[in-house]
Amino acid sequence: MIDIASLFGLLGSITAASLFFPQVWKSYKTKKTQDLSWFGIIIGMLNGLFWIVYGLFRTDPFIYATNLILFIGAFLLMILKRKYG
Numbered sequence: 001m002i003d004i005a006s007l008f009g010l011l012g013s014i015t016a017a018s019l020f021f022p023q024v025w026k027s028y029k030t031k032k033t034q035d036l037s038w039f040g041i042i043i044g045m046l047n048g049l050f051w052i053v054y055g056l057f058r059t060d061p062f063i064y065a066t067n068l069i070l071f072i073g074a075f076l077l078m079i080l081k082r083k084y085g
Contacts, residue, residue, distance in 0.1 A: 013066040020044060020073030024080065033077075033085040041081060044074035 002010075027033045048071030055063030 009062055013062050017066045017069035018073070019070055020077050024073055024076045027077065027080040027084065031084050033081040033083075036077070036081050036085065038081065041074055041078050045071060045078065048074055 023036070027036070048067045051067035052064050052071060055061070055065075055067060
């Protein structure tokens with residue numbers, strides 16, 4: 001049985017991991033990224049990278065797996081920004 005703290009941790013991980021994907025999808029469909037900030041994308045990638053390293057040091061899969069997915073979303077957004085922006 002999952003406890004309430006783990007449930008909230010799992011829900012937080014899912015929402016954090018999916019943070020960039022709605023924008024990735026919209027950017028892919030519309031082929032428009034002019035209004036996206038390079039600085040915001042870079043901060044998102046750095047945030048994910050720092051948390052991945054921290055999670056690996058702590059050997060906490062909630063932290064590193066979540067942020068690996070977040071980093072991938074930010075990375076995809078960077079690719080789309082470079083292609084369409």
